[in-house]
Amino acid sequence: MAHGAERALAANKKAEPHTKNRLLALEVRPQKFGFVVFEGPTRLLDWGVCGCGGSGRDLGRTAGNKIGSLLDLYMPAAVVMRRRRVLTSKAERKLEIVVGTIRAEAKRRSVNVQFLNTQAVRRFFAPYGSTTKHAIASVLAEWFEDLRWKLPRERNPWESEARTMAIFDAVATGMALFAGTKNSKDRVSS
Amino acid sequence: MKTKALGNYLRMYRKKSGLSLRELGSLLGYKDLSPVSKHERSLSVPPLAIALCYEVIFRVPVSDLFPGVHARVTREIESKLAALEAELGQRSGKGRGANVTAKKLIWLTERRER
Numbered sequence: 001m002a003h004g005a006e007r008a009l010a011a012n013k014k015a016e017p018h019t020k021n022r023l024l025a026l027e028v029r030p031q032k033f034g035f036v037v038f039e040g041p042t043r044l045l046d047w048g049v050c051g052c053g054g055s056g057r058d059l060g061r062t063a064g065n066k067i068g069s070l071l072d073l074y075m076p077a078a079v080v081m082r083r084r085r086v087l088t089s090k091a092e093r094k095l096e097i098v099v100g101t102i103r104a105e106a107k108r109r110s111v112n113v114q115f116l117n118t119q120a121v122r123r124f125f126a127p128y129g130s131t132t133k134h135a136i137a138s139v140l141a142e143w144f145e146d147l148r149w150k151l152p153r154e155r156n157p158w159e160s161e162a163r164t165m166a167i168f169d170a171v172a173t174g175m176a177l178f179a180g181t182k183n184s185k186d187r188v189s190s
Numbered sequence: 191m192k193t194k195a196l197g198n199y200l201r202m203y204r205k206k207s208g209l210s211l212r213e214l215g216s217l218l219g220y221k222d223l224s225p226v227s228k229h230e231r232s233l234s235v236p237p238l239a240i241a242l243c244y245e246v247i248f249r250v251p252v253s254d255l256f257p258g259v260h261a262r263v264t265r266e267i268e269s270k271l272a273a274l275e276a277e278l279g280q281r282s283g284k285g286r287g288a289n290v291t292a293k294k295l296i297w298l299t300e301r302r303e304r
Contacts, residue, residue: 073232
């Protein structure tokens, strides 16, 4: 399974010698989050997209329930997500609530939360000629055949992004972490 | 950063197959999805027949589907067998039942070496 991913990590000199550790990779958006549970860099245990609508306390509660159940079920060693810049202050507020909830739920279970920046993820995929989100998703769909059928077609500029793209973004973040982004500038302080 | 063994891999294999909880439940003969969901979340352990059904559906041995349960059962049984072996070893080698005790000890030794 995922021989491509294995090769990619082997080629990366910085890669940590892994391990069967579980990792929960998240792609948090104001209205939803994509999640992927890794067991080591080549095995995906679970993946999906959860909606977390509403605002304020409701938003925190729905996100908290979903994250909490994932943390209880898989007991990951760490949670990783990307810090994203959003365009509106309303979306930013929502994002802050969801991220805050994730950190609180993880802290309650003594799970380490790490943040990566987008450059670290793009740098990892650059050798594969993947510069766009869809190109990265296509590489990941090749590496992880379970995700192949979730890959959306390339969108036109006037179309909104497919819901399942959040899964691929989460996988990309997880892979970048597994690849050993020890560089401190890649890790964003929470 | 070491994580505990996972109770089961049912959810992973179901997701790989693309089956929904309801579809898997109906294959197993359940009327709703809650028993399968409970098995996946390790809230309940499936009966033997259902565990074998999972094995048939996913073509994965039960011990690989439920590594957490398998590890726990193995630990418990091995410690009970060790206690039994110690108890048998203390019995006298003479008198009634000595042959049976010897037979059991041989079996336990062979089993350990297998």
